[in-house]
Amino acid sequence: MKKKIFYVLFGLVLLLALSTKVDAAKPPRFSGVLSQGVRNIKYYIAPSASGVAGYIDNAKHNWMYTGWANPIYMYKQNHNWLSNIDAHGYTSSGSKTGGYVEFYDNNDRAISTGGRAPNRNYYYAIIRFNMHYKNNSYMRDRIPRHEMGHALGLAHINDKTSIMHPSVEGGPRSVDRDASNKITDIYGW
Numbered sequence: 001m002k003k004k005i006f007y008v009l010f011g012l013v014l015l016l017a018l019s020t021k022v023d024a025a026k027p028p029r030f031s032g033v034l035s036q037g038v039r040n041i042k043y044y045i046a047p048s049a050s051g052v053a054g055y056i057d058n059a060k061h062n063w064m065y066t067g068w069a070n071p072i073y074m075y076k077q078n079h080n081w082l083s084n085i086d087a088h089g090y091t092s093s094g095s096k097t098g099g100y101v102e103f104y105d106n107n108d109r110a111i112s113t114g115g116r117a118p119n120r121n122y123y124y125a126i127i128r129f130n131m132h133y134k135n136n137s138y139m140r141d142r143i144p145r146h147e148m149g150h151a152l153g154l155a156h157i158n159d160k161t162s163i164m165h166p167s168v169e170g171g172p173r174s175v176d177r178d179a180s181n182k183i184t185d186i187y188g189w
């Protein structure tokens with residue numbers, strides 16, 4: 001009988017520890033986010049990224065945590081006029097980077113390039129995909145979802161369970177609950 005109580009108590013402590021960890025895993029936001037919010041995002045895929053277009057479209061449909069209320073609406077257009085997220089491709093066989101994001105204001109001026117974090121709100125983001133990895137399995141899900149997280153305003157987090165961990169190896173392929181919740185924190189309803 002005493003033994004049983006110990007296990008019940010241990011179970012509770014473990015459960016508390018796990019839920020605390022989940023709460024601590026929300027990725028931080030950048031100092032700038034999409035100025036027009038996430039309710040009507042227009043996105044465009046340039047011919048240079050057409051090889052991963054299907055994966056980008058899939059990331060759009062699956063960005064939020066499964067079953068979670070989702071404030072994001074993304075609309076695909078076939079031109080980049082007034083678009084908020086553009087996808088372009090480049091090829092670099094000597095780099096381990098699968099993609100990175102650049103941020104611009106509404107006058108096409110760069111706020112930050114080369115994957116650096118934006119320090120103020122941005123009108124649109126350009127995701128640059130390394131087409132050298134277009135057949136890598138992570139390009140099917142994790143890479144487009146991770147880069148889209150940046151384009152939505154999320155920074156990296158040193159937590160292997162997050163889509164926003166900087167390394168693809170062993171990380172989740174789907175968007176985690178905490179990253180989803182962070183978007184709601186940032187943009188509200």
Ligand SMILES: [Zn+2]
Pocket residue numbers: 146150156165166
């Ligand atoms: Zn990243």
